[in-house]
Amino acid sequence: MKALFVLLSCIAPQVLCEYGMVHVISDKSEGSAKDYCILFNSEWAHLPHDLTKAALLHLQDQTMSVLCSPTDVPDGGFSNSIPMVMRGNCTFYEKVRLAQINGARGLLIVSRERLVPPGGNRSQYEEIDIPVALLSYTDMLDISKTFGRSVKVAMYAPNEPVVDYNMVIIFIMAVGTVATGGYWAGSRDVKKSYMKHKRDDGADKKHDDETVDVTPVMICVFVVMCCSMLVLLFNFYDRLVYIIIGIFCLAASIGLYSCLSPFVRIIPYGKCRVPENNLPYFHNRPPIWKLLLASFCIAVSVIWGVFRNEDQWAWILQDILGIAFCLYMLKAIRLPTFKSCTLLLLVLFVYDVFFVFITPFFTKSGESIMVEVAAGPSDSSTQEKVYCNF
Structure with a gap:
């Protein structure tokens, strides 16, 4: 059984899955900026770890299209920009290939469903040299609502810390809440028993009501x-x-x-x-x-x-x-x-x-x-x- 599991693991295709960020700024307002989470496959193309080293490019909103055929490409192509298209109707490779042929420097695919890593085969990875990433539909709506249609984006993949300090804080909050609540309830029960021992019916009744x-x-x-x-x-x-x-x-x-x-x-x-x-x-x-x-x-x-x-x-x-x-x-x-x-x-x-x-x-x-x-x-x-x- 163990040998069968190892064999299946070797045969099954493995798709790299990494999380990154897309930094969005408005063309009209210099101080307006926001980061959104993306899912990408580094086998298509690597993303820089530092935001300052990521290219800031114009985001071309093509969410009315799925970019599966040449007719979905707008006049002028995607020269020196990152198109944002909807997921569906064809493979990730077909989308990113069309984007690369028409001058795109990257591709953002918007998914209404759960994000999955954009996979391909070895020959397709060697042919494509621009990054492709998935963005949630909710984040796409937030970008449109917050920044409008005239925005610039930069995709990068910050290094993950060895220790996630956010989880440490959440753990302290959770355990601290349970410990404090338990101590509070226990001290109230002790006080309630003490008041009952003193036959103070009024105090006892008050605690029972709470x-x-x-x-x-x-x-x-x-x-x-x-x-x-x-x-x-x-x-x-x-x-x-x-x-x-x-x-x-x-x-x-x-x-x-x-x-x-x-x-x-x-x-x-x-x-x-x-x-x-x-x-x-x-x-x-x-x-x-x-x-x-x-x-x-x-x-x-x-x-x-x-x-x-x-x-x-x-x-x-x-x-x-x-x-x-x-x-x-x-x-x-x-x-x-x-x-x-x-x-x-x-x-x-x-x-x-x-x-x-x-x-x-x-x-x-x-x-x-x-x-x-x-x-x-x-x-x-x-x-x-x-x-x-x-």
Whole structure:
């Protein structure tokens, strides 16, 4: 069996797959620039590792064409430019050969589907000496929206670092969130047991109201809701994505309030209460600091909701809100028995396996429902992302 595997590995064609970047700048605005991820095969042509050594060339938008025949070539060809065409109808070799014959210095192929490395055979690699790379359809739309049609591009492949510091930061954030949430929930349980020991029924009741013990029925209902929402998002993504964003804003503001309230409570200001009134909730005369904190948390969530597509800083706010929501859930949701933990783990395992690996056999596109919803459909008119995945 092992020998057969080795034999098949030798016979099967291997296609090099490397990630690179395409640097896009506007002809009209000197300061406007952005990098997009591309997938390329270095056997066609190598890309420089340094952006300063990459040629900055005019991008010729030919996305109305697939560049499979000479009739797809515009008058004047692609002299000293990089055409951008759609994927389909012919091989990568036919596209890049037509581009090279007509003077192109490179080729960007836009794919609506999952990016695959542009492969060929040995003789084709020797014939072609210009780089060819795949760009996602979403990025193509963003280039058109951000820069218009008059742009210049430079393709390069930066060296990958030995240690991915981004993963180190993500690991610290994830483990830190779980550790902090677990410690917070445990300290609350210790305090709750202490208050019960002192027979302080009022304090005990207060802590009971702030935690929820998960039961098998609740687990089943939760998984059914997740499945239903995932299927609905897959079929009605553009209509429901804004509802999911609104739910995330609401949940994140509640989580942020829960995380900040212990710290704000010790500040010796804002202890006065709301005057006597008959308004809902306010008739209990909550302290001023609670109203100010709630207003602040709602404002933070609204700011993120409005500016969520800002690449420079919105992701920082999104991470803060996501961590706050996770901490709140770890503090409030309790799995009191090993039976509940086992059942939750089992149903979520089946849920993940089904929606990631089984659903491609049932969908018309052959794509996983989970992947499509998490990444956002390539043909989505809104191009929004689901920020709290089910």
